[in-house]
Amino acid sequence: xxxxxxxxxxxxxxxxxxxxxxxxxxxxxxxxxxxLSLMKDFIVTPxxxxxxxxxxxxxxxxxxxTGGARIGALLTIxxxxxxxxxxxxxxxxxxxxxxxxxxxxxxxVGGDLCQRPRCWYYRAGFGLLAKDENGKALVANGDNxxxxxxxxxxxxxxxxxxxxxxxxxxxxxxxxxxxPSGERTIEADKFFVTPKSDGQREYALESNEIVTEISIPxxxxxxxxxxxxxxxxxxxxxxxxxxxxxxxxxxxxVKAARIVMGHVAPIPWVADEAAKFLIGKTINEDTAAEAGxxxxxxxxxxxxxxxxxxxxxxxxxxxxxxxxx
Numbered sequence: 001x002x003x004x005x006x007x008x009x010x011x012x013x014x015x016x017x018x019x020x021x022x023x024x025x026x027x028x029x030x031x032x033x034x035x036l037s038l039m040k041d042f043i044v045t046p047x048x049x050x051x052x053x054x055x056x057x058x059x060x061x062x063x064x065x066t067g068g069a070r071i072g073a074l075l076t077i078x079x080x081x082x083x084x085x086x087x088x089x090x091x092x093x094x095x096x097x098x099x100x101x102x103x104x105x106x107x108x109v110g111g112d113l114c115q116r117p118r119c120w121y122y123r124a125g126f127g128l129l130a131k132d133e134n135g136k137a138l139v140a141n142g143d144n145x146x147x148x149x150x151x152x153x154x155x156x157x158x159x160x161x162x163x164x165x166x167x168x169x170x171x172x173x174x175x176x177x178x179x180p181s182g183e184r185t186i187e188a189d190k191f192f193v194t195p196k197s198d199g200q201r202e203y204a205l206e207s208n209e210i211v212t213e214i215s216i217p218x219x220x221x222x223x224x225x226x227x228x229x230x231x232x233x234x235x236x237x238x239x240x241x242x243x244x245x246x247x248x249x250x251x252x253x254v255k256a257a258r259i260v261m262g263h264v265a266p267i268p269w270v271a272d273e274a275a276k277f278l279i280g281k282t283i284n285e286d287t288a289a290e291a292g293x294x295x296x297x298x299x300x301x302x303x304x305x306x307x308x309x310x311x312x313x314x315x316x317x318x319x320x321x322x323x324x325x
Contacts, residue, residue, distance in 0.1 A: 001039050005048040010055060012178045012212060018050050019208040023201055028052060028210055030074055030111040033103050038116060043125060058212060059108075063087060066218035073110030073211040080109055088216060090167040090224035090243045090323070097228045098163050100235035110211040112164050113175070113191070114203060117266075118237055119147065119158035127198040129155040144302040146239065149309055151265035152300060156194050159263045160202065165192060166243040166262035167226050169270060173216045179209035188214075189260075192267040202266065221247050225322035228262075229311045238263050240308055242295075242315035244323045246283070254278040259295060259320070264312050271295035274316060283324035285317075292316035 009015040020026040027035055027046040030053070038044045052058060052074060059074040061083040069088060071080065077098050084092045098104055098112075116122070121130035121138050130138045139147055139157040147157045165188070168175075173188040191204050205211070224245045228238040241262035249255045257275040260268050274295035281287045292313040299309045 002042065002045045004039075004046055006051065007048060008051040008054050012055060012058075012210065015050055015052060015055060015210055016179055016208055018048065019210070020048070021208060023199060023207045025207070026050060028114075031076065031103075031107040032111075033107045034111065034115040041123065041125075043116075043123065052210065058110075064218070067220050067222075068216045068218050071109055071214040071216070073108060073213060075109050076105055077107050077109070077112065078104040088171065088219055088224065090170055090226045090245060091164065091216070093226035094164050094167040094228075094241075094243065097226070097230075097238065097241070098235075099233060103235065109164065109214060112162050113168075113214075114205070114211060115161050117158035117202065118161045122158060128158070128195055128200075128202075129198055130157070139302070141303055143304065145304045146237075146263075147302055147305055148265045149296070149299045149301045149305055149312065150261070150269050151194060151267060152302065154194065154196070156196075156266045157302065158266055160192055160265065160267050161237060162192075162262070162268070163238075163241075165268045166241055166260040167224070168214065168216070169268045170243040170245045170258045170260040171216050171219070171222075171224060172245075172258065173214055175211060176213040176215065177205060177209045178212050179206055183212070185215075189268070189270055194266040223248065223323045225319050227315050227319035227322055229315050240264055240312040240315045242312070242319040244316070244319040246278070246320070246323050248283075248324070251282075253280055253282050259291065259316060261295060261312055261316065264299075264308060271316065273297070278320070283320060285321070288317040288320040288324075289313075291320055 026048045060072040168188045226243040228241040245258040247256040257278045259271040274291045295316045
């Protein structure tokens with residue numbers, strides 16, 4: 001591991017002041033479950049690491065009177081599960097998908113949102129956009145079994161690794177960040193971005209900003225669920241996932257819907273057409289299956305990951321049925 005300075009501020013303002021003006025100059029330490037691995041492999045080599053764990057108020061949790069929630073960025077995954085209970089099913093389902101007790105007890109909500117891609121080309125040192133020393137792209141015709149099937153028409157072909165992101169986008173959450181100019185709020189579906197160069201990050205943070213809180217609006221009348229498809233029950237990242245939020249009218253027909261797929265694109269993929277298809281319909285096996293088909297209608301699998309299209313279709317179908325039930 002490359003030598004680095006270590007700072008442990010006690011206020012958000014101190015933390016922000018210690019951050020660098022360009023990505024990679026400094027890194028933020030929350031749970032450390034991702035950062036330390038990257039540093040040990042020299043994928044990131046910051047000059048300074050800033051510990052956030054001594055800043056009070058970043059690990060709180062409260063339910064709002066309307067069934068929403070305010071979640072501190074340093075709340076651990078295990079604490080999130082304990083606090084949520086059955087209150088917001090889509091988020092609880094997603095958090096429980098992280099099956100490692102070690103990661104649950106160390107990893108944080110903010111860290112899950114800001115973790116780096118699990119693409120093995122990136123983790124092997126070939127850069128975020130995975131090119132060899134001659135600038136040749138490696139993923140399109142390489143080992144792309146776990147890469148993107150949507151939103152992959154550019155150079156970025158990794159998938160967003162966050163377990164919580166699809167649920168938060170489906171629930172219309174907002175993410176509060178703190179920087180040199182104070183605080184600002186980013187809608188969850190705008191927080192994740194597809195980078196155009198190796199020097200960019202996969203989220204709409206500036207290099208001198210930190211995530212401080214996630215807020216979920218009123219959940220009154222909202223039925224939600226997350227369904228993941230994975231190879232094993234032990235710690236593993238899903239092959240595909242889907243988070244759904246539904247509002248039904250008195251006749252049990254869909255009045256509003258949000259469908260978001262995870263692990264299929266460089267960002268959590270909002271399936272607007274599938275959600276529109278559900279409006280005015282009663283949820284059953286047929287309508288859920290058709291919504292799944294619509295959700296992946298524009299998929300463009302790479303040379304070795306076409307199997308993910310069917311898995312994503314099934315994840316959407318089962319998330320819809322689970323939420324409606």
